[in-house]
Amino acid sequence: MSLKEKVVQGATCICDFGSTPDFLKVLTQSKFYINDNQGAKKLAATNKDIGPTFEKNTFGSCKKMSNAPCNAVVTEWSAFYEKEKYSPPDGYILLQDSKATCPIGGKDCIKILKSGQIGVPSKKNFSTGDEELQSQVNPFVDLKNDRSPNDNKSIL
Incomplete structure (x- = not known):
């Protein structure tokens, strides 16, 4: 496949x-x-x-x-x-x-x-995502400022 x-x-x-x-x-x-x-x-x-x-x-x-x-x-x-x-x-x-x-x-x-499939980001994608890559893919989300380094919580 x-x-x-x-x-x-x-x-x-x-x-x-x-x-x-x-x-x-x-x-x-x-x-x-x-x-x-x-x-x-x-x-x-x-x-x-x-x-x-x-x-x-x-x-x-x-x-x-x-x-x-x-x-x-x-x-x-x-x-x-x-x-x-x-x-x-x-x-x-x-x-x-x-x-x-x-x-x-x-x-x-x-x-x-x-195919009809659509990628849907989850909380885990934001908490573990690469900040530099995410800033290029989605420039409207600033992971550095929206996530605390200690709690790994996402903005979702």
Whole structure:
């Protein structure tokens, strides 16, 4: 798998023949969450998420249909991770380089632009973070002044 992100609900997808992205919607299960402390938003997407499985079910206008409106439908997924299976729906986890087939666009015409996972800093990240690196990544937070050297408490 080597550092590939797992795909979750809300992943940004695009079709090679469409004009706009759409967001993946997990409809096959409601039990397995990834990158979601509350277990309410980031459902794990699997190769069983087929059919009209996007929020708007359209990628805008379709070049394959003379720029008529797209009606996004997934018939199959490829390049999923076969070592991690969720049951139900007996599906393998999708990865950021997984691709979907549409009956109009053909094999692997739908790609994942963003996995849907979002990094959420925790208190520990602030208390143990490198001050110089944090000042470059987030210049609005001054760890030197917001954290006491004795108690390792963060500003969160």
